[in-house]
Amino acid sequence: MQMPVANAEIIARKAEIVARLRSVLPIDAVIDDPVATKVYECDALSAYRCPPLAVVLPASTIQTAAVLKACHEMGVPVVPRGSGTSLAGGAMPTADSVVLGVARLDQVLETDYENRFIRVQSGRTNLSVTGAVETNGFFYAPDPSSQLACAIAGNIAMNSGGAHCLKYGVTTNNLLGVTMVTMAGEIIELGGAYLGSAGYDLLGLICGSEGQLGVVTEATLRILAKPEGARPVLIGFDSNEVAGACVSDIIRAGVLPVAIEFMDRPVIRAVENFVNAGYPDVKALLIIEVEGSETEIDEQLGKIVKIAKRHNPVELRESGSEAESANIWKGRKAAFGAMGQINDYMCLDGTIPVSQLPVVLRRITELSDEYGLDVGNVFHAGDGNMHPLILYDANKSGDLEKCEAMGAEILKLCVEVGGCLTGEHGVGIEKRDLMYEQFNRDDLEIQMMVKDVFDPKWLLNSAKVFPLTASEARRG
Amino acid sequence: MKPLSEQELSEIVVNAKTPLNIVGGGTWQARNNAEQLYTSGLSGVSLYEPEALTLVAKAGTPLVEIEDLLAKNGQCLPFEPNNLAALQGVKAIPTIGGVVATNASGPRRISAGACRDSLIGVRFVDGNGVVIKNGGRVMKNVTGYDLVKLMSGSFGTLGVLTEVSFKLLPAAQASATVLVFEDEKTCAATMAAALGSPFDVSGAAHIDGITAVRVAGLAGSVEYRAAALASLLDGKIGKFNWQALRDVQAFADQKGDVWRFSVKPSEGPELAAGLRRLGASKIMFDWAGGLLWVLAPTGLDLRKAEYQGHAMLIRGHALPVFQPQPAPVAALEKALRAKFDPKNILNADRMT
Numbered sequence A: 001m002q003m004p005v006a007n008a009e010i011i012a013r014k015a016e017i018v019a020r021l022r023s024v025l026p027i028d029a030v031i032d033d034p035v036a037t038k039v040y041e042c043d044a045l046s047a048y049r050c051p052p053l054a055v056v057l058p059a060s061t062i063q064t065a066a067v068l069k070a071c072h073e074m075g076v077p078v079v080p081r082g083s084g085t086s087l088a089g090g091a092m093p094t095a096d097s098v099v100l101g102v103a104r105l106d107q108v109l110e111t112d113y114e115n116r117f118i119r120v121q122s123g124r125t126n127l128s129v130t131g132a133v134e135t136n137g138f139f140y141a142p143d144p145s146s147q148l149a150c151a152i153a154g155n156i157a158m159n160s161g162g163a164h165c166l167k168y169g170v171t172t173n174n175l176l177g178v179t180m181v182t183m184a185g186e187i188i189e190l191g192g193a194y195l196g197s198a199g200y201d202l203l204g205l206i207c208g209s210e211g212q213l214g215v216v217t218e219a220t221l222r223i224l225a226k227p228e229g230a231r232p233v234l235i236g237f238d239s240n241e242v243a244g245a246c247v248s249d250i251i252r253a254g255v256l257p258v259a260i261e262f263m264d265r266p267v268i269r270a271v272e273n274f275v276n277a278g279y280p281d282v283k284a285l286l287i288i289e290v291e292g293s294e295t296e297i298d299e300q301l302g303k304i305v306k307i308a309k310r311h312n313p314v315e316l317r318e319s320g321s322e323a324e325s326a327n328i329w330k331g332r333k334a335a336f337g338a339m340g341q342i343n344d345y346m347c348l349d350g351t352i353p354v355s356q357l358p359v360v361l362r363r364i365t366e367l368s369d370e371y372g373l374d375v376g377n378v379f380h381a382g383d384g385n386m387h388p389l390i391l392y393d394a395n396k397s398g399d400l401e402k403c404e405a406m407g408a409e410i411l412k413l414c415v416e417v418g419g420c421l422t423g424e425h426g427v428g429i430e431k432r433d434l435m436y437e438q439f440n441r442d443d444l445e446i447q448m449m450v451k452d453v454f455d456p457k458w459l460l461n462s463a464k465v466f467p468l469t470a471s472e473a474r475r476g
Numbered sequence B: 001m002k003p004l005s006e007q008e009l010s011e012i013v014v015n016a017k018t019p020l021n022i023v024g025g026g027t028w029q030a031r032n033n034a035e036q037l038y039t040s041g042l043s044g045v046s047l048y049e050p051e052a053l054t055l056v057a058k059a060g061t062p063l064v065e066i067e068d069l070l071a072k073n074g075q076c077l078p079f080e081p082n083n084l085a086a087l088q089g090v091k092a093i094p095t096i097g098g099v100v101a102t103n104a105s106g107p108r109r110i111s112a113g114a115c116r117d118s119l120i121g122v123r124f125v126d127g128n129g130v131v132i133k134n135g136g137r138v139m140k141n142v143t144g145y146d147l148v149k150l151m152s153g154s155f156g157t158l159g160v161l162t163e164v165s166f167k168l169l170p171a172a173q174a175s176a177t178v179l180v181f182e183d184e185k186t187c188a189a190t191m192a193a194a195l196g197s198p199f200d201v202s203g204a205a206h207i208d209g210i211t212a213v214r215v216a217g218l219a220g221s222v223e224y225r226a227a228a229l230a231s232l233l234d235g236k237i238g239k240f241n242w243q244a245l246r247d248v249q250a251f252a253d254q255k256g257d258v259w260r261f262s263v264k265p266s267e268g269p270e271l272a273a274g275l276r277r278l279g280a281s282k283i284m285f286d287w288a289g290g291l292l293w294v295l296a297p298t299g300l301d302l303r304k305a306e307y308q309g310h311a312m313l314i315r316g317h318a319l320p321v322f323q324p325q326p327a328p329v330a331a332l333e334k335a336l337r338a339k340f341d342p343k344n345i346l347n348a349d350r351m352t
């Protein structure tokens, strides 16, 4: 993975830059010691690392504005950071950049059950947002698997999804407003505790812009009343095709479960070895969850089971208790960890039209044979968001490159069948140079023109999202 | 002018030296006399995959054509788009492009989101005549910036939409409405109680002393939830014309201006009182109190009321349609518009 050459002139000015940062922030909010900044050298795409020039940890919107204004005036690049769980290298620094971490912005500012929103500072973790409202019977719907660690800031920047987004949508559908600071240090408010906007939907534009348009310091989030209950059913099939057809039939029948998760044999076997969830040894496994009261759950599961039975499942297990539900989910939740036990892995995130599922799974198997790398598939089947996990050995020379080449082929395939490069993890540095597979020059040019408006000097997280060759002239 | 292809449209925009008004169905009449650019030549459903819950259509496709096709397959557009032709007093047949350009969203917005939440892809011709695509036809997509959201509700000022894609929902097999007879002052609290319950409310409105709360879905579930809500709210199951509310039919044959306010739901009743003091004659609440449809004497500036949110003049000529934005946001919007439409020729009278 190529990164732009760091600006030596900026690196040479380190002492002066750090002194200026210290002049606008509390003493402990600026880190420049190389041992301490090493912690910030990468995110969850840990194959790529680079310590930043310095790290700043502002504790308020005002401080954030002050530090951005200073960097803007000094012409110093800034990389915003939430919790550093990005799988796309979105929070990875360059050597000439200041990392702006929002970890100290972790307060709940307002909860309003009558109007169903919560206002938080952006460094607050995803799960702790739900934690703040659940005793009142509410929850925050987007639930990425990383929810214990990841911050709302990162969720907004990446427009993150979760297992339950089939029903509740992703981050952008649950975001009502933000307070954001532009690279020049100007504080702007977008949206709020009411629906829609008077002008352009800038809130929708900010969400998913990967920290390139501004630094989000506060967010107003929609909260929902918790359903009365939820129950999964586990269905095993002896082919991926049949499992795929079953998903299609369920959706056509007018039932909309909250989650439809798919696992293939390599993943099923890995999780069995890892956590012993008691999964049947089948080719493909679906976990389908529905919500509501007991009667409502029975009604929906009744329909789903009836459809599934038409496809001759090898195994069909309806949960009869909390414990059984937990067991059904146990393996799915441990899937990434289980694959990680076997070897290093790269997690892809392409989305495809669900109708293309069988074709794509077949082609992935072929590619796995061609490259000699094992692949497991575990993903959100209802919305076509695939997560092929390619296993490789980081200590074996050439293996990572081989894995990346194979990953690129799978992502190109996703685009070819009508899908996209990334469904929820973002482009970051990882998929940056594949962007021409999905977009032509004009499509990318207009996106870069949007960045021109928000960050004319291209100082904010500029080495991401756009192919380096495309953004070169602007990055200067 | 009526281009029959994206290419032809692009040439028109490239060569245009004077402003163009983009006309879909013609529900929203322009305030100037610029040349009309009709999208009706770009019509038809390009792709419909019921099992993937996705639909792609050319921008000039009549909304009713899409709704009929979906209904035949037991599916629907999640956001319950409104048809404001009668309210505007025009014989227009709304197009899907017009729906997107105005982000038209009905009562179900409180549960299923707005048009922008279901919109997953766009193609458009910008003010330079360049054909652009963004998003696509899959439900989850974070590849690059989300210009899909930006285009939705931009009233044709950033580009001429040529094709739009949606994620769909299964149509509800049944629905029921719980009615509570009460004063407008307490309606927001009733609707908040409904939405604070686990009963998955898909509409909450108040008109003339009646608060209506809707549930929809599978038959057994609807029966259960309607009963639960009736008991929770001390109401009874009854009839309510959601479509009439959606299309603001009650104001269609009434004289005066029509406004739409979007505010924090709990502040709806107080704002209503304020608007009445200013001279508003009729007010209907949707979106659990967060949306006010207001009928007022022609030319009366209701933006003088105190509120946090935004107000749009939906029908009327004397006052600005769009609410002015705070200076820093206005500056960003102006700069964006100048990038997308440097000649300032696309719907030049809108969003100003």
Ligand SMILES: Cc1cc2nc3c(=O)[nH]c(=O)nc-3n(C[C@H](O)[C@H](O)[C@H](O)COP(=O)(O)OP(=O)(O)OC[C@H]3O[C@@H](n4cnc5c(N)ncnc54)[C@H](O)[C@@H]3O)c2cc1C
Pocket: A043, A044, A079, A080, A081, A082, A083, A084, A085, A086, A087, A089, A090, A091, A102, A122, A143, A144, A145, A146, A149, A150, A151, A152, A153, A154, A155, A156, A157, A158, A159, A160, A161, A162, A163, A210, A211, A212, A214, A215, A216, A217, A336, A424, A425, A426, A461
């Ligand atoms: C085990 C694991 C499971 C995961 N599961 C999921 C999943 O189910 N669904 C999913 O969608 N993702 C998932 N992810 C990916 C990741 O957790 C999400 O992308 C998450 O939203 C990142 O949040 P973060 O706070 O860690 O952000 P970071 O990694 O710190 O940053 C992510 C991006 O946000 C930008 N950013 C950070 N803060 C700000 C700010 N204040 N203003 C502007 N931009 C900012 C950064 O510059 C960067 O581009 C998973 C990751 C891991 C490691």
